[in-house]
Amino acid sequence: MARPRSFDRDHVLHAAERQFRTTGYNGTSVDDISAATGLGRGSLYATFDGKHGVLLQAMAGYFARLGQGAPQVLAGPDEGALERLHGYLLRAVHGVPLAADVPPAPDRTTATCFAAKMAMEIGASDPEVQRLANDCFSVVATAVAECVRAAQRNGDIDPDADPDDLAYLLVTIIRGTDVVGAYGHSPARLTSIAESAFALLPRPRHR
Template sequence: MARPRTFDRDHVLHAAERQFRESGYNGTSVDDISAATGLGRGSLYAAFDGKHGVLVQAMAGYFDRLGNVPAKVLAGPDDGALERLHGYLLRAVHGVPLADDVPPASDRAAAACFAGKMALEIGASDAEVQRIAAECFSMLVMAVAECVRAAQRNGDIDPDADAEDLAYLLLTVIRGTDVVGAYGHSPARLTQIAESAFALLPRVSRR
């Protein structure tokens, strides 16, 4: 009996993620995934139960890699929270990965949040994709909101403002720049959008 073919699962899922990022779910065929990963169609179906199974596991891998990275990036002393929030916003709108093992992207559109990209495309009709995307977004909201609270404790942001509301505002801007960036607008334009969003934070006047 022939021995089953072995493969690096993480490598395969990273390659599939890059393919889905570049072509979208509907624009990616099983043959595309096979070419990108080096696995034959039979092996893909046996290991992942087809294209949808590859997507769900690739999204789960993305969520696992993202893990607590945003919280670690935004964590620190209260007196540096506002600067960390500013840096995070600028980095995010330019599609700069927070973790070193996030697969590189060939263009700005492909650098957008993988979970968000898939949710926009098929989340309305795919409960599993929607669930994973929602978990990713909730994790980001918690990390950003905690940084906002640190800035509030330091007296930089109005303590009466709702930290979660401000986190949703900033993350909505970030996800919006995924779309603006996909249309080919310049990095300077994206930076201006980020700076305008940052200026909307209710700052505390200092004498």
């Protein structure tokens, strides 16, 4: 019996993610995934159980990258926390990948949050996609909230403010810029949104 052809699983899932980002879940066929990944239909079904299985595993890989990338960008000493939040906002609104091994997207439309894109398209009818999307949102919000707490300990953000509320505010603004960017607004506009969001962070009250 012939041995199955070996392949790089991560490479396949990255390629599938790029395809889903570009054409959406409903607009992507198994043949599209096969062409994008170089795997035949038989291998896709045998390895991933078809298109839906490829999507779930691609989203799981995206979640793993977020779980590593967000804390790496936002963790550090308390005295640099506010600066890290600022840098994170500027990177995030322009779709800059958090993981070093992920190349920048070729255009703003495909630089949006992969999990949010899939949740918007099919999350209402697909509990597994919705769960993975929620996990992706939560891992980023948690990392942002920890950085907010660090800035509070350093006296840069009002200690009475709720760090989780601020984290949800910032992540919601970032996800909103995905939509604004997809409409074709300029990078300068996205930077202005990020700077306005940063300015909303409550600073300590000086007596």
